[in-house]
Amino acid sequence: MIEVTNLKKEFILSRQQQKELNTKEKTALAVDSISFRCEPGRVFSLLGPNGAGKTTTLRMLSTIFKPTSGSIKIAGIDAIAQPQEARKKIGFLTGSTGLYARLTPNELIQYFADLYGVSKSDLAERKERLYTLLDMHEFQNKRIGKLSTGMKQKVSICRTMIHDPEVVVFDEPTSGLDVITAENIITLIRDCKTQGKTVIFSSHIMSEVDLLCDDMAIIHKGKILFEGTMQDFRSNMQADNLTAEFIRIVHASQNA
């Protein structure tokens, strides 16, 4: 379960950033008092155009960023007061996730298992299950730097799931991947849902959201424009298709 209430994030702008953004404002509001709830066994999607505040929101959920105000509860744990406890419950994967190129998949998985405090027996069992599921046995001892993009993505998935997280956060997980490689991610999200995990993923592609999610929120300029089930979104649609409806909502907020 993820519970977000009045979450706000302001960044202090340096002089260089003020110059780049052509503004005299000393702060930039990336996320403006948003609230939503993600249920276990359901897939929640944060949909928005580039620069909407999706990544900032997900970085706050995964405790990389500290919110300016508001509250976040991850599996019942206050993520602001107890970030380390909350992190134990989270699996985090982004489309741009880098891996340590000089390590092998085995070494990398062992490292993250150690960081999450996974016991030896749990590690052996989970590693075997994930390696078989993702067909990773063949390249487990090759340096990651020498693996293909698809193989690297499998290692990333295995790394994300090795501590069996209750909550899984995906930040544009299929970005930059070909359809075959992206399929691994889609399968993973579906598996997480079947296992009763809470899944939140961000995307700017409506078709991907339609394919996977049960609940969704449309975010633009740090504000939530729509929050509800996918069913609600479809039934209240004013445009011809889902993508057009998404664009209509974003444009309507800009004109308001």
Place this chain on the structure above:
Amino acid sequence: MIFTIFKKELKDTLRDRRTLMMMLVIPVLIFPIIMNVFVSISASFQKEAATKKIKIGMVGEKNNFLFQELKAVPATVGPKEIIVYKDTVSMLADLKNDSIQLGTFVPADFNQYLDSMKPAPIVFYHNATDMGMQERAEVYMKIIEDKAKQARFKKLKIDEAKVQPIVTEYRNIASDKEMIGKLAGGMLPYIFIAFGFIGCMYPAIDLFTGEKERGTIETLLTTPVARWQILFGKMGVVVLSGLTAATAALFGLFMSIEVLDVVDNKEILEIIHSILSVKFILMLYSLLIPLTIFFAGVMIPIAVYAKSFKEAQSIITPLNIVMVLPAMVGFFPGIELNTVTACIPVVNIVLATKELIAGTLDFGLVALSFTVMLTLAIVAVIVSYKRFDKETNVVM
């Protein structure tokens, strides 16, 4: 957790060829190569200077005392050939174009000066860019002057001892170890500082900026490990790399002395052996560990702030000069460890190491140097932590 991160970062660092080159290969090889080249070049120069047959131009009468005596100087002092010139202009022209290496003008009344018991004037011309020529002339003239002096004493029937009222003897009370420590001891801390800095540089950039650039830091920050633990684990590897590079450089220096025999003076070799005791090495490291932590603490905030490897390198490289320049103080004789110099970072380590080698260590001043460096190292670690804890610095 710190150890888990340290272990992984160490493994990662040891697999990076660039870091390995800077940390181990170059420091180990640089001294054997430099010292071997230096010793063989200087030996060949010395040999050439001592055995080179030089041409001495002379303007003056052929039967003058100097001409005859110069001819009589044995070739063992240095072979020579005397060429007589009619005028100084052509002699100086030849000296300038290196046809001759020394020129002398002997006045026509030179012998009369000697006969009348007056000091006979003489001018020697030399080109100072042609090393060792003045010294060669001085050797020749010492022999000739001594001979002329003896002849005068004999003629005047004077006992030489009677015209020398005072005999002064200068006795050096400093031990050879002290001399080496004070005069050449600055080299050791310089090596440590220079290589310690370079050794820290690549891992600092790779483990902080590199991780940011490669997009791996975000994942690491989502693990249930406190940021200070991540920082300490990484910093441990940076410090270890600095110390390893410095140790490798010392090992290279040791190999040059022991295996390549660049020091052929047995007494000096014995002194070097007596300096390199376990106690000395332990004390040296106790001074250098806070220094290396300080280096790491200075580099890490820069590496955390920089957005790319190139940016970090362009800021840290000039910093090398700022840090290593004070280490040059060690080469100046006369600057010693006192309450003022003990408070100047880097300089204090260099001077304390010099005292350590010379065996003239004041423990109070060493403790002050250590405290100063430790305080700075702690400040540097705090600054690093503040930087690393700033979310916008860590995540791009």
